[in-house]
Amino acid sequence: xAVRCDAPFLPEDIMVNILKRLPVKSLIRFQCVCKHWKxxxxxxxxxxxxxxxxxxQYPSLLVKxxxxxxxxxxxxxxxxxxxxxVQIPPLIGSLPDVTIEGSCNGxxxxxxxxxxxxxxxxxxxxxxxxxxxxxxxxxxxxxYCILGFGFSExxxxxxxxxxxxxxxxxGVKMYSLRxxxxxxxEFGSLEGLELLNYSxxxxxxxxxxxxxxxxxxxxxxxIATEVFTLIRIPTSSCLPxxxxxxxxxxxxxxxxxxxNSNDGLYYSIDLSVLEEDIGSCTERWSWSQKYDSxxxxxxxxxxxLTIWRNEFVSACDSFRKTRLTNEGGQDIENQxxxxxxxxxxxxxxxxxxxxxxxxxx
Amino acid sequence: xxxxxxxxxxxxxxxxxxxxxxxxxxxxxxxxxxxxxxCFSDDCDEVPTIEVNSKTLVKVIEYCxxxxxxxxxxxxxxxxxxxxxxxxxxxxxxxxxILFHILMxxxxxxxxxxxxxxxxxxxxxxxxxxxxxxxxxxHIKNDFSxxxxxxxxxxxxxxxxx
Numbered sequence: 001x002a003v004r005c006d007a008p009f010l011p012e013d014i015m016v017n018i019l020k021r022l023p024v025k026s027l028i029r030f031q032c033v034c035k036h037w038k039x040x041x042x043x044x045x046x047x048x049x050x051x052x053x054x055x056x057q058y059p060s061l062l063v064k065x066x067x068x069x070x071x072x073x074x075x076x077x078x079x080x081x082x083x084x085x086v087q088i089p090p091l092i093g094s095l096p097d098v099t100i101e102g103s104c105n106g107x108x109x110x111x112x113x114x115x116x117x118x119x120x121x122x123x124x125x126x127x128x129x130x131x132x133x134x135x136x137x138x139x140x141x142x143x144y145c146i147l148g149f150g151f152s153e154x155x156x157x158x159x160x161x162x163x164x165x166x167x168x169x170x171g172v173k174m175y176s177l178r179x180x181x182x183x184x185x186e187f188g189s190l191e192g193l194e195l196l197n198y199s200x201x202x203x204x205x206x207x208x209x210x211x212x213x214x215x216x217x218x219x220x221x222x223i224a225t226e227v228f229t230l231i232r233i234p235t236s237s238c239l240p241x242x243x244x245x246x247x248x249x250x251x252x253x254x255x256x257x258x259x260n261s262n263d264g265l266y267y268s269i270d271l272s273v274l275e276e277d278i279g280s281c282t283e284r285w286s287w288s289q290k291y292d293s294x295x296x297x298x299x300x301x302x303x304x305l306t307i308w309r310n311e312f313v314s315a316c317d318s319f320r321k322t323r324l325t326n327e328g329g330q331d332i333e334n335q336x337x338x339x340x341x342x343x344x345x346x347x348x349x350x351x352x353x354x355x356x357x358x359x360x361x
Numbered sequence: 362x363x364x365x366x367x368x369x370x371x372x373x374x375x376x377x378x379x380x381x382x383x384x385x386x387x388x389x390x391x392x393x394x395x396x397x398x399x400c401f402s403d404d405c406d407e408v409p410t411i412e413v414n415s416k417t418l419v420k421v422i423e424y425c426x427x428x429x430x431x432x433x434x435x436x437x438x439x440x441x442x443x444x445x446x447x448x449x450x451x452x453x454x455x456x457x458x459i460l461f462h463i464l465m466x467x468x469x470x471x472x473x474x475x476x477x478x479x480x481x482x483x484x485x486x487x488x489x490x491x492x493x494x495x496x497x498x499x500h501i502k503n504d505f506s507x508x509x510x511x512x513x514x515x516x517x518x519x520x521x522x523x
Contacts, residue, residue, distance in 0.1 A: 006459035007498050014464055014480070015499070021484035032492050032513060032522045034501045 021213070022049045023124035044156060051105055061308045062086070062340065063315065064100060065356050072098045074124070075356050077341070083356050087125050102149025102160075104201050108285050109149035109160055116145040121177070135162065135182050136175050141222065148208060152223035160187070161206060163195055174226065184247030189228050195219060202244045209242055216240070218251070218274075231285050234272060241306045245290060248273040254305050269293050269312065271346070291346050313346040369396065373406050373415040385425035388432055393521040412469065417462040424451060424475050452482040457498050460486075492522050
């Protein structure tokens with residue numbers, strides 16, 4: 001025994017440091033190793049550790065190539081820009097009107113009907129699906145719903161915000177995954193506002209674009225304190241895209257510019273992030289501009305724009321051959337029907353395009 | 362410590378002597394403290410012991426000597442690329458025979474770079490292992506009852522306890 005060089009017993013902290021580097025697929029397999037591992041993988045400490053590690057090491061972008069049609073199809077773009085097809089669970093895949101209402105830490109909030117009464121939380125990595133109990137009364141009268149989804153580390157809880165809207169907000173309910181129940185939320189500050197149906201979340205806050213008598217602004221909801229806040233934006237006459245940049249909420253303005261010399265449509269991009277001024281007694285929020293380019297020649301037939309890592313990403317429904325040859329580098333002549341992603345690096349201004357394979361209409 | 366010393370001698374836990382250059386020893390915080398505390402001049406006969414076996418210590422020193430020039434002076438991108446390739450070759454080792462010992466040593470010697478590399482290598486190797494292979498290298502007993510195994514199989518069809 002002393003002569004043979006057997007593997008030593010690893011202390012728990014070293015073991016956890018190895019295990020947090022495993023993909024979810026391996027963790028699911030290795031929960032059969034012993035009870036201790038099975039329980040360990042479910043502790044919030046390990047889950048958080050694993051999440052922080054994997055999101056830093058393996059950033060991934062979820063793309064829904066067929067924006068408006070069914071059935072649901074999702075592609076996951078990894079750090080090396082490879083596309084993986086996401087397996088849709090039968091429960092979700094069989095439903096006719098699936099929409100993705102929010103995503104946070106790899107969890108997706110899915111609505112499966114137009115009235116958004118039937119909600120699911122879905123973890124594509126573990127393939128677990130959980131139905132969210134229905135709100136009672138089941139519908140806000142005469143209104144349709146705006147949803148938001150996010151996580152707060154402070155309360156260690158995922159929450160879904162559901163605002164009933166009939167020109168103006170008619171009611172707000174909030175679901176907590178921890179209590180698995182809904183409750184009413186005070187929404188007095190939103191009176192008279194029109195809330196737009198797209199949200200992003202970062203650092204425990206959910207954000208929406210909103211319109212108040214012709215002025216655009218941002219509405220935030222703090223998941224821990226359950227309070228809405230209205231935030232003014234620099235150019236209130238224009239509706240911004242909302243996104244996240246460097247772990248901060250960000251707004252993007254994309255203005256098309258027609259370039260006659262090159263016969264193409266170009267865009268001016270303006271990116272600002274929201275900073276919290278804790279010391280200030282007057283204005284709690286301020287915006288700081290991170291990118292401003294008046295001649296960003298990303299090509300896009302749609303205005304869908306977000307930020308991933310250090311890149312603007314825009315999607316377009318199909319590539320056009322003529323534009324592809326201009327780009328050079330990639331030969332995707334026979335993939336006209338494919339959905340394309342355009343990447344523009346914020347720091348280097350390098351451009352790249354990518355056709356999502358295995359998908360054609 | 363005399364500044365003229367360029368290499369020091371250390372003992373492994375098996376009592377073998379090893380030479381390590383001062384710049385390489387600086388990759389490890391405890392070794393660095395030793396450098397400051399212990400007299401390493403030629404007429405000093407005190408040789409510090411490192412609680413790492415000879416077989417492992419050879420590898421650890423090899424890693425330190427390779428990484429020391431870059432850690433001490435910074436390096437170009439091509440050097441970094443070359444070092445990355447070297448790391449991959451260096452880590453081609455048996456899990457139960459040596460990798461876990463390297464992990465323990467890197468942890469004990471506070472060598473962040475080697476520790477990270479060894480953890481990642483272990484994780485990459487584990488991806489291709491069966492559940493019973495995992496139990497063997499981690500000295501773990503299957504403590505699921507047959508009822509519990511049945512229940513897990515129902516939750517995760519296709520999962521294996523072997």
